[in-house]
Amino acid sequence: MPSKTEAFFGSVGRRVILFGRDVHYASKIINDAFYWTFVSPVKGKPVRVRATISEIVKAGYNAVPIVAVISLFVGIILALQAAYQLKRVGALIYVANLVGVSITRELGPILTAIIVAGRSGSAFAAEIGSMKSAEEVDALVTMGINPVRFLVTPKLLALMFMLPALTVFADMIGIFGGFLLSTTVIGIHPYNYFQQSVNALLVKDVMTGLVKAWAFGIVITIVGAYQGFKVEGGAEEVGRRTTASVVASIFLVIVFDLFFTTLFYYFT
Amino acid sequence: MMSAVMENAIEVTGLRTHYGQREILKGISIAIPRGKTSVILGGSGCGKSTLLKHLIGLLRPTAGKIAINGRDIAAMDEEELNRVRRKMGMLFQGAALLNSLTVAENVALPIREHARLNESTVMIMVRMKLDLVGLSGFENFYPSQLSGGMKKRAGLARAIALDPELLFFDEPSAGLDPVTAAGLDDLILKLRNVFGITIVVVTHELPSVFTIADYVIMLDAGEVIFSGILDDLRNSQNERVRMFLERRPETKTYSPDDYFRFIVGD
Numbered sequence: 001m002p003s004k005t006e007a008f009f010g011s012v013g014r015r016v017i018l019f020g021r022d023v024h025y026a027s028k029i030i031n032d033a034f035y036w037t038f039v040s041p042v043k044g045k046p047v048r049v050r051a052t053i054s055e056i057v058k059a060g061y062n063a064v065p066i067v068a069v070i071s072l073f074v075g076i077i078l079a080l081q082a083a084y085q086l087k088r089v090g091a092l093i094y095v096a097n098l099v100g101v102s103i104t105r106e107l108g109p110i111l112t113a114i115i116v117a118g119r120s121g122s123a124f125a126a127e128i129g130s131m132k133s134a135e136e137v138d139a140l141v142t143m144g145i146n147p148v149r150f151l152v153t154p155k156l157l158a159l160m161f162m163l164p165a166l167t168v169f170a171d172m173i174g175i176f177g178g179f180l181l182s183t184t185v186i187g188i189h190p191y192n193y194f195q196q197s198v199n200a201l202l203v204k205d206v207m208t209g210l211v212k213a214w215a216f217g218i219v220i221t222i223v224g225a226y227q228g229f230k231v232e233g234g235a236e237e238v239g240r241r242t243t244a245s246v247v248a249s250i251f252l253v254i255v256f257d258l259f260f261t262t263l264f265y266y267f268t
Numbered sequence: 269m270m271s272a273v274m275e276n277a278i279e280v281t282g283l284r285t286h287y288g289q290r291e292i293l294k295g296i297s298i299a300i301p302r303g304k305t306s307v308i309l310g311g312s313g314c315g316k317s318t319l320l321k322h323l324i325g326l327l328r329p330t331a332g333k334i335a336i337n338g339r340d341i342a343a344m345d346e347e348e349l350n351r352v353r354r355k356m357g358m359l360f361q362g363a364a365l366l367n368s369l370t371v372a373e374n375v376a377l378p379i380r381e382h383a384r385l386n387e388s389t390v391m392i393m394v395r396m397k398l399d400l401v402g403l404s405g406f407e408n409f410y411p412s413q414l415s416g417g418m419k420k421r422a423g424l425a426r427a428i429a430l431d432p433e434l435l436f437f438d439e440p441s442a443g444l445d446p447v448t449a450a451g452l453d454d455l456i457l458k459l460r461n462v463f464g465i466t467i468v469v470v471t472h473e474l475p476s477v478f479t480i481a482d483y484v485i486m487l488d489a490g491e492v493i494f495s496g497i498l499d500d501l502r503n504s505q506n507e508r509v510r511m512f513l514e515r516r517p518e519t520k521t522y523s524p525d526d527y528f529r530f531i532v533g534d
């Protein structure tokens with residue numbers, strides 16, 4: 001019988017090996033996804049345009065209402081919270097700065113990413129996972145069709161395009177929410193609020209937000225695809241992996257957010 | 269020896285394979301004769317599907333050679349393998365149609381992937397294949413709108429879309445009623461007789477084996493216990509082969525009395 005220490009190191013070793021395999025598998029999917037999205041179209045294997053459009057509609061267009069409502073509310077909440085502090089120092093007009101900058105730099109991209117992770121990241125994992133368990137992925141391979149090209153590339157293109165687009169939209173609605181509250185409840189003159197916002201917002205703020213959104217789109221697609229392709233068993237594993245994909249992509253979105261925010265803090 | 273006379277489409281030598289630590293196929297060597305129907309038999313979990321997945325290059329063996337038309341696919345890179353796969357078709361156990369596409373789009377999938385043809389030519393080819401499997405008129409149905417037997421036939425239409433030389437079936441008649449299953453057997457016979465396709469079928473159904481098989485390979489616990497023509501199978505004295513063949517009466521449903529006796533262990 002192995003001693004406790006042996007068993008301990010054995011289990012640590014197994015975990016390290018399994019983790020190493022996961023990392024290897026994830027990097028393979030990232031590698032394949034970028035190859036089939038950017039390199040192979042140049043070599044004459046076109047991406048599936050119709051599928052990409054359908055993903056854009058599913059992941060982007062259909063998310064518009066929920067993104068609108070959430071960013072409107074967050075804009076209002078943000079203005080209220082800002083006013084709570086700023087009225088003590090008699091600087092209520094700065095509500096416009098606070099709302100504008102925090103929405104464009106931070107909340108627009110991250111809220112959009114969280115909504116899309118919940119809607120589309122999970123859908124990607126569920127779709128690919130159930131195709132995996134029904135041997136549909138095997139069937140693709142047998143037909144000589146690369147599953148990453150067939151399934152992941154349209155989703156990757158869709159999110160790389162739609163996450164920034166939704167973010168721009170969320171930014172506008174969020175700022176509008178702040179405007180709505182400030183001009184009615186707080187009583188700031190609309191023209192002043194508008195002027196203050198325009199002066200406060202830098203192109204840089206909006207752009208950094210969009211760069212983040214673009215990266216979040218990649219993160220969400222890759223995590224969803226990774227979890228989907230990892231499915232080996234049946235329906236209950238699809239469910240588990242779907243949940244895992246939402247948790248993991250929200251976590252990774254925040255990690256990347258931290259990374260980019262730090263980067264932009266020092267380099268812009 | 270029979271197999272030496274026939275030209276072989278597939279030759280497997282010393283194939284060993286693992287899932288994790290577990291060894292599934294323990295160094296098997298088989299040959300699939302060209303232009304014939306070979307049936308792979310064996311109990312549940314003995315590695316039949318695993319073997320099939322190796323033959324189409326979905327899984328990579330731990331050791332051994334899988335020569336298709338004389339070339340080892342175990343040593344090929346993905347691109348080369350795809351060229352070989354162009355000549356193969358496979359009907360999966362659950363048909364594995366893509367649920368987001370219509371029947372016609374499913375059948376068109378391999379055609380569009382491998383051949384640059386205009387849309388009307390593709391549609392003509394699709395209609396021909398659907399006609400062959402008796403599904404004309406169902407072009408615009410989605411897989412979820414088809415019955416199990418129709419799905420299998422649609423899957424078969426997709427598998428033969430590019431006129432393959434090699435066709436693989438994983439339990440084609442599992443879960444089908446006897447009439448539909450017999451219809452599928454007829455189709456398999458037709459594909460061999462009319463088009464001369466080399467066919468490999470994994471199945472449990474003994475009646476179907478005796479209808480379609482020219483050549484039989486039997487696996488047990490990851491090893492080959494029999495390979496040869498159908499007559500040799502009937503006359504085989506191997507105990508485990510006999511066990512498998514003579515289980516046939518047991519597949520009949522029990523009468524209530526028999527069932528009672530069976531339960532009380534009498």
Ligand SMILES: Nc1ncnc2c1ncn2[C@@H]1O[C@H](COP(=O)(O)OP(=O)(O)OP(=O)(O)O)[C@@H](O)[C@H]1O
Pocket residue numbers: 232287288292310311312313314315316317318319
């Ligand atoms: N993805 C997998 N991971 C781990 N083990 C597997 C996997 N697929 C199959 N196995 C194991 O390999 C063995 C052979 O499986 P296989 O599917 O080849 O059996 P089979 O002969 O096709 O059985 P059946 O007639 O029931 O379809 C089984 O014992 C199974 O537990």
Ligand SMILES: [Mg+2]
Pocket residue numbers: 316317318438
């Ligand atoms: Mg099987």
